[in-house]
Amino acid sequence: MHISSPKLNNGIECLAIYDADCPSVTTTILVKKGSRYENAEQSGLLHLIEHMIFKGTKKRPSSKIIAYDVELLGGMMNAFTSYEYTGFYLKAPKDNFIKVAEILADFFQNSIFNKGELIKEKRVILEEIKMYEDLPMAKIEQVFLEKLFINHPLGRNIAGSKKTLLSMSSNDCLDYIRQNYCKENLLIVIAGNFNQVEMIKVLNDEFGKVKAVINDSTFIPAKKFTLFKKRVKIQKTLEQTHVVMGGFLEAREAKTRIPLILGSCILSGGFGSKFFQKIREDLGLVYYINLDVNQFEDIGYYSINFGLNQKKVEKAIENIKLEIEKFLKYEVSEQEFERAKNFWSGHLIANIETSQELANWYGIKYLLDKEIIVPEKFISDIKKTKLETVIDEWKKYLIPENMMIVTMGDKN
Numbered sequence: 001m002h003i004s005s006p007k008l009n010n011g012i013e014c015l016a017i018y019d020a021d022c023p024s025v026t027t028t029i030l031v032k033k034g035s036r037y038e039n040a041e042q043s044g045l046l047h048l049i050e051h052m053i054f055k056g057t058k059k060r061p062s063s064k065i066i067a068y069d070v071e072l073l074g075g076m077m078n079a080f081t082s083y084e085y086t087g088f089y090l091k092a093p094k095d096n097f098i099k100v101a102e103i104l105a106d107f108f109q110n111s112i113f114n115k116g117e118l119i120k121e122k123r124v125i126l127e128e129i130k131m132y133e134d135l136p137m138a139k140i141e142q143v144f145l146e147k148l149f150i151n152h153p154l155g156r157n158i159a160g161s162k163k164t165l166l167s168m169s170s171n172d173c174l175d176y177i178r179q180n181y182c183k184e185n186l187l188i189v190i191a192g193n194f195n196q197v198e199m200i201k202v203l204n205d206e207f208g209k210v211k212a213v214i215n216d217s218t219f220i221p222a223k224k225f226t227l228f229k230k231r232v233k234i235q236k237t238l239e240q241t242h243v244v245m246g247g248f249l250e251a252r253e254a255k256t257r258i259p260l261i262l263g264s265c266i267l268s269g270g271f272g273s274k275f276f277q278k279i280r281e282d283l284g285l286v287y288y289i290n291l292d293v294n295q296f297e298d299i300g301y302y303s304i305n306f307g308l309n310q311k312k313v314e315k316a317i318e319n320i321k322l323e324i325e326k327f328l329k330y331e332v333s334e335q336e337f338e339r340a341k342n343f344w345s346g347h348l349i350a351n352i353e354t355s356q357e358l359a360n361w362y363g364i365k366y367l368l369d370k371e372i373i374v375p376e377k378f379i380s381d382i383k384k385t386k387l388e389t390v391i392d393e394w395k396k397y398l399i400p401e402n403m404m405i406v407t408m409g410d411k412n
Contacts, residue, residue, distance in 0.1 A: 001017065001018065001019050001374075002016075002017075002018040003015070003016065003017050003018070003362065003372055003374070004016045004018075004196070005366070005372070006196075006200055008188075008200070008203055008204050008207060008208065009204050009208060010183055010207075010208055010209075010210060011183050011184075012183045012186050012187075012188060012203075012207055012210060013186070013187050013188070014187070014188045014189070014190065014200075014203060015187060015188070015189045015190070015362055015363055015366050015372075016189075016190050016191075016194075016196055016199060017189070017190070017191040017192075017358050017359065017362050018192075018193070018194065018196065019191070019192060019193060019355070019358065020193055021193075022094070022191070022192040022193045022354070022355045022358075023093065023094060023192075023193065024091055024092060024093055024094055024192050024193070024354070024355045024356075025091070025092065025093075025094050025096075025097045025100070025190065025191070025192035025193060025194050025355055026089055026090070026091040026189075026190070026191050026192055026354075026355040026356040026358070026359040027089065027090050027091075027097070027100060027101055027104055027188070027189070027190050027359075028087055028088070028089035028188070028189040028190075028191075028356075028359045028360070028363055029087065029088045029089070029104065029108055029186060029187075029188055029189075030085055030086070030087050030186070030187040030188075030189060030363050030364065030367045031085060031086045031087070031180075031181055031185055031186060032084070032085055032185045032186075032187070032367055032368075033046060033085065033086055033180050033181070033185060033217070034046060034081060034082045034083045034084040034085050034086060034158075035047065035081060035082070035083050035153060035156065035158040036083045036084060036153040036154055036219045036220075036296070037153075037180075037217045037218070037219045038153055038156075038217075040164075041164060041167070042164070042168075042172075042176075043153070043156050043157070043160040043161060043164040044125070044157070044158070044159050044160015044161065044164050044165050044168070045160070045164075045168060045172060045173065045176055046081050046086055046158075046176075047081045047125065047158055047159045047160060048118075048121070048122070048125065048160070048165065048168055048173060049086075049173050049176065049177065050079045050080070050081045050086060050088075051079075051121050051124070051125060052111065052113055052117065052118060052121055052173060053079065053088065053107055053108065053111045054066055054067075054077070054079070054107055054111075055111065055112075055113070055114060055117045055121065056111065056112055056114055056117065057106050057107055057110040057111055057112060058110060058112060059106055059110065060103075060106060060107070061112070063117075066103070066107055069103055070090060070092070070100070070103055073092050073093070073096040073099055073100060074092055074093045074096065075090055075091060075092030075093075075096065075100055076090070076091050076092075077089065077090045077091075077104075081158055082158070083153070083154055083158065083296060084296060084297065084368060085364065085367055085368070087360075087363075087364075088104065088107075088108055089104075089356065089359065090103065090104045091355060091356050094192060094193040094194060097190075097192075097194050097198075097199070097202070098198070098202050101202050101203065101206055102202075102206055104206075105206035105207055108181075109207075109209070109210065113170040113173050113174055114170070115169075115170050118168075118169075118170050118173075122165055122166060122168075125159055125160075125165060126162060126165065128159060129157065129159050129160075129161075129162070129165075132157075132159075136236070136238055136240070136242045136307070136408055137242060137305065137307065139236075139408065140234070140242045140243075140244050140305075140406055140407075140408040141244060141303065141305065142157055143232065143234060143244075143406055143408070144232075144244040144246060144303060144404070144406045145301075147230075147232050147404060147406065148225075148227075148246070148247070148248070148301055148404060149222055150225065152220065152222050152223070153219065153220065154222055154296070154299075178214060179213075179214045179215040179216065179217070180213075180215075180216060180217055181210075182210065182211055182212055182213040182214065182216070183210045183211065183212060183213075184212065184213050184216070185213070185216070186207075186210065187363060187366060187367045188203060188207065189359045189362065189363035189366075190203075190359070191355045191356070191358040191359035191362070191363075192355030192358070193355075219297075221298045221299075222296070222298055222299040224248045224299070226401055227247050227248075227401060227402055227403055227404040228400055228401040228403075229400070230403075230404040230405070231404075231405050231406075231407075232404065232405070232406040232407070233406075233407050233408075234406070234407065234408040234409075235409075235410070235411070236408050236409060236410065237410045238408070238409050238410055240307045240308065240309070240409070241307065241308060241309070241310040241313055241407055241408065241409030241410075242305070242306075242307045242407070242408045242409065243305070243306055243307070243308075243313060243316070243317070243405065243406065243407050243408075244303050244304065244305050244405070244406045245303070245304040245317065245320065245403055245404070245405050245406075246301060246302050246303035246304060246403065246404060247301065247302065247397060247402035247403045247404060248299065248300065248301055248397070248402055249293065249294075249295055249299070249300030249301055249302055249397055250295070250299070250300055250396075251295060251296065251297060251298050251299055251300060252295035252296060252297060252300060252368070252369070253295075254369075254371070256295075256393055257295075258378075258381055258382055258385050259385065259389050259390045259392075259393035259394070260293045260295075260302075260393060260394070261293065261344060261382075262337075262340055262341065262344065262382065262385060262390045263327075263390045263391070263393065263394040264291045264292070264293050264302075265340035265341075265343050265344045266327065266332055266336060266337065266340045266390070267291050267323065267324070267327060268289060268290045268291035268304070269340060269343050269344060269347075270339075270343045272336075272339050272343070273340075274323050274326075274327065274336070275289045275290075275291065275304075275320065275323060276289060278319060278323055279306070279316060279319055279320060279323070283315070283316075283319060285308050285309075285312050285315065285316045285319075286306045286307060286308045286316060287307060287308075288305070288306060288307060289304070289305070289306040289320075290304070290305055290306075291303070291304045291305075292305065297368070302397060304320060306320075310409050310410065310411065313407060313409075317405065324398050327391065327394070327398075328391060328394065328395055328398060330387070330388075330391055332387060332391070337387050337390075341382050341383060341385075344382060345379045345382055345383075348375055348378065348379065349375065349379075352375060361375070
């Protein structure tokens with residue numbers, strides 16, 4: 001594998017991950033703008049743009065034509081919106097790289113945002129919002145974020161609300177793109193089997209007219225609040241009660257990344273983890289339980305998610321806290337720590353086997369932190385990490401004053 005970071009003639013950064021063993025090529029455009037860059041009135045705008053960008057250009061005036069052009073090449077396309085970035089990608093057999101790059105450049109730069117299509121797509125997104133409202137695991141996570149990041153974009157639904165969505169126009173979308181989807185905020189990632197000289201020529205031809213920043217938006221830093229004994233209860237008729245326990249973490253930085261990941265693996269990564277073995281296997285209280293870690297440029301959060309019978313909620317919370325207490329007292333065997341290291345290393349390797357996964361792994365890290373981290377180096381750093389480093393890092397956060405509990409269920 002060979003990795004390089006060339007620039008196009010107009011200054012757009014690229015990340016090229018060449019892998020001779022890949023039968024495909026994935027081309028991804030990452031934009032360093034996510035939903036946290038939106039103000040309250042714009043909430044959901046970037047997600048709407050993500051949907052609408054596939055709906056037609058002057059050259060390909062409908063989503064059907066775009067889809068056929070991609071799929072006739074054996075390709076697939078999709079997009080995603082997160083809090084800190086947005087991405088658009090096309091994946092296709094390696095022999096079709098040039099044609100795919102032209103299609104991607106066309107809809108990324110020339111989407112027309114037809115007003116009729118916008119009205120229809122708003123209806124689709126409203127159904128998407130309703131779908132997640134009806135999924136308890138998704139709904140409770142959203143409520144948790146709303147209560148954690150009070151009156152802040154990190155606490156809002158990335159898809160926005162009915163009110164904000166219906167107020168948006170085609171001009172709103174086009175203005176935001178014109179002002180923010182500029183060369184300073186773009187990273188083009190190419191992963192798979194390709195000729196780099198040919199790649200640079202094609203990308204210069206297709207993306208050479210992207211302009212400089214006009215009126216770049218920024219984000220509002222998030223604040224921490226004391227969460228001591230904060231309990232939120234949501235009444236909802238469900239067969240199962242769902243619970244999130246969690247609080248703040250520090251901002252994303254290299255020295256905390258691995259200790260936080262390894263701690264989450266000890267407690268909830270895989271069937272051999274402490275939470276899974278104690279809360280599910282020994283006590284039989286839950287079907288699912290996991291500890292997630294999320295870090296942003298200025299702040300982060302952790303969340304322990306699980307679902308169970310309403311009558312068993314307090315017992316589960318009590319036992320989770322006991323497992324945390326043991327963990328913080330260094331009651332972790334060498335074998336448990338080795339299992340966590342190997343679990344995460346294996347998980348990492350298994351998740352970068354395709355060109356699309358390679359593009360995501362390298363591209364997002366480079367976009368956010370200007371780091372090129374090869375998996376082998378990351379795994380080596382995992383192996384070198386000491387248990388004391390992991391626990392000492394988590395001691396800062398797994399404390400009563402930094403833990404909120406949200407429950408959702410009938411008569412909880």
